[in-house]
Structures are given as structure tokens and as C-alpha cells.
Amino acid sequence: xxxxxxxxxxxxxxxxxxxxxxxxxxxxxxxxxxxxxxxxxxxxxxxxxxxxxxxxxxxxxxxxxxxxxxxxxxxxxxxxxxxxxxxxxxxxxxxxxxxxxxxxxxxxxxxxxxxxxxxxxxxxxxxxxxxxxxxxxxxxxxx
Amino acid sequence: xxxxxxxxxxxxxxxxxxxxxxxxxxxxxxxxxxxxxxxxxxxxxxxxxxxxxxxxxxxxxxxxxxxxxxxxxxxxxxxxxxxxxxxxxxxxxxxxxxxxxxxxxxxxxxxxxxxxxxxxxxxxxxxxxxxxxxxxxxxxxxx
Numbered sequence: 413x414x415x416x417x418x419x420x421x422x423x424x425x426x427x428x429x430x431x432x433x434x435x436x437x438x439x440x441x442x443x444x445x446x447x448x449x450x451x452x453x454x455x456x457x458x459x460x461x462x463x464x465x466x467x468x469x470x471x472x473x474x475x476x477x478x479x480x481x482x483x484x485x486x487x488x489x490x491x492x493x494x495x496x497x498x499x500x501x502x503x504x505x506x507x508x509x510x511x512x513x514x515x516x517x518x519x520x521x522x523x524x525x526x527x528x529x530x531x532x533x534x535x536x537x538x539x540x541x542x543x544x545x546x547x548x549x550x551x552x553x554x555x
Numbered sequence: 556x557x558x559x560x561x562x563x564x565x566x567x568x569x570x571x572x573x574x575x576x577x578x579x580x581x582x583x584x585x586x587x588x589x590x591x592x593x594x595x596x597x598x599x600x601x602x603x604x605x606x607x608x609x610x611x612x613x614x615x616x617x618x619x620x621x622x623x624x625x626x627x628x629x630x631x632x633x634x635x636x637x638x639x640x641x642x643x644x645x646x647x648x649x650x651x652x653x654x655x656x657x658x659x660x661x662x663x664x665x666x667x668x669x670x671x672x673x674x675x676x677x678x679x680x681x682x683x684x685x686x687x688x689x690x691x692x693x694x695x696x697x698x
Contacts, residue, residue, distance in 0.1 A: 414644075427659070446655075497556075501558055526672065528672055529556075529672040
């Protein structure tokens with residue numbers, strides 16, 4: 413059981429964004445912080461701005477920042493937005509090739525289990541998982 | 556978020572096994588019931604016998620059958636046995652390439668969410684998801 417790699421990257425970006433506080437940041441700073449491919453970061457930042465988790469401000473004082481307070485953004489909502497395929501097994505997909513799809517009784521326990529999974533993530537906000545900016549070199553440690 | 560394809564196949568085989576009741580069945584019957592590749596079915600049956608979910612009886616009266624009553628086998632245990640990688644994101648794997656792995660606070664919510672997922676599946680047994688043998692052509696409908 414895995415989350416998509418793009419969900420993983422999205423969480424890293426949200427952690428970075430929250431750790432920046434009110435400070436604007438750029439795609440290049442994320443690329444540098446995590447040593448991730450620029451194209452991946454661009455794609456995921458785009459998904460996060462579309463999902464209204466990040467705001468991309470244009471212009472000279474522009475840059476990226478969280479769309480809301482970190483404490484108001486649920487981890488579960490970010491995961492829901494990024495995981496485009498939540499079909500745990502074939503019978504949960506419209507194009508199922510399984511011979512018993514229409515009768516299968518496994519869908520209901522799996523749907524319930526998936527809901528329990530997301531319910532736990534809804535209890536956590538991005539503020540709960542943000543890190544000390546010092547770890548990213550965003551702020552230097554106090555002397 | 557997906558389960559492995561082999562977990563999906565394992566669930567189909569367990570459903571088939573339970574629907575057979577005390578009747579022995581063969582790999583070829585599973586292949587025919589689901590139109591799955593023989594090599595896949597063999598691999599997964601092997602994993603299920605190793606996990607003591609199925610018993611493979613040799614000899615003339617041989618064949619496969621459930622290792623226990625269907626009601627005694629938890630869906631969660633089959634999923635746990637089949638999902639060899641439960642590392643939802645990179646930082647949950649030993650070979651993580653994420654720059655913040657050692658500090659990351661996302662591991663704990665994800666671990667908790669995964670536990671909630673499996674806890675729901677532990678509430679269901681294979682008996683809960685078995686099907687009417689008629690659907691598999693194992694038994695003909697009563698006249």
C-alpha cells in the first residue's frame with residue numbers, strides 16, 4: 413500500500429511552505445531544499461495551487477505561500493486532492509477486469525477502511541507536521 | 556492509494572476458496588473462474604499457503620482448501636500478509652531519499668492512519684465476503 417509519489421512530494425512542499433511562515437518562497441528553493449527534479453516540483457506546485465493549498469503571487473514581491481494558515485489545512489484534504497486514484501483494488505475502478513466485480517462484497521470493507529485512513533489524516537493539520545525553519549536553512553539558529 | 560495487484564488476486568482466491576466450502580479446488584479452477592494468468596495464480600496460491608491461509612493437499616484426493624474456517628480468517632490478516640511494502644511514502648522506507656526523513660513529522664500520522672485502515676479490515680472475515688457458489692458455477696442453482 414503506497415501513496416503516489418506526487419502525493420509524497422506534495423506533502424514535502426506543504427511542510428516546506430508551512431515552515432516558511434509568512435515568507436514567500438520559490439520553486440527553486442523547494443528544488444534545493446529537497447534535491448528534487450524541477451519538473452516534478454513544478455507539476456506538484458501547480459496541483460497545489462489548483463487545489464487552493466498554495467497561492468502563487470506574481471510580480472517582483474511574488475512567490476509562493478500557503479493559501480491559509482497551516483493550522484487550517486488538513487493533511488487529509490491534501491492527500492485526497494493529490495491521490496487521483498483511490499481505487500484500492502480492481503473492482504473499485506470503472507474498468508474492472510475482475511469476473512466477480514458486480515457481486516463482490518470486498519468493496520464495502522475496503523471503502524470503510526479507506527474512510528478510516530482519511531479520517532485519521534483529517535485530525536492533523538499542516539501546522540502539526542511543519543518543521544523548524546532552521547532545518548531548511550530558512551532561518552539561522554539563534555546564537 | 557492502491558493495494559498491490561497480488562493482494563487483489565489473493566482476495567479473489569480467498570473469496571473463491573470460501574465459496575467452495577469444504578470442497579477441494581484446483582489452481583486451474585481459479586484460473587478459469589477469474590480468467591487470470593496461471594503463473595499469477597500459482598504465485599499467489601503459494602504465498603497464501605506459506606501464510607497458512609490455504610492448505611495444498613497432495614495426492615489423488617488432493618487440492619486446495621482454506622486452512623481454517625472462513626469466519627476465523629480476518630481480511631486484515633490476508634492484506635497484511637500480502638502487502639510486503641506498507642511504506643506509504645519515501646520516509647517510511649529504509650532507503651529514503653527525502654532530505655528531511657530523520658526529522659519528518661508526517662510518519663506518525665501516516666502510521667496511525669494505516670493502523671486505522673487495517674483495524675477496519677480486521678473486523679471482517681473471509682466469511683463476510685464469500686459469495687454464493689452458484690456465481691462461480693461451483694453449484695448449480697436449486698430448481
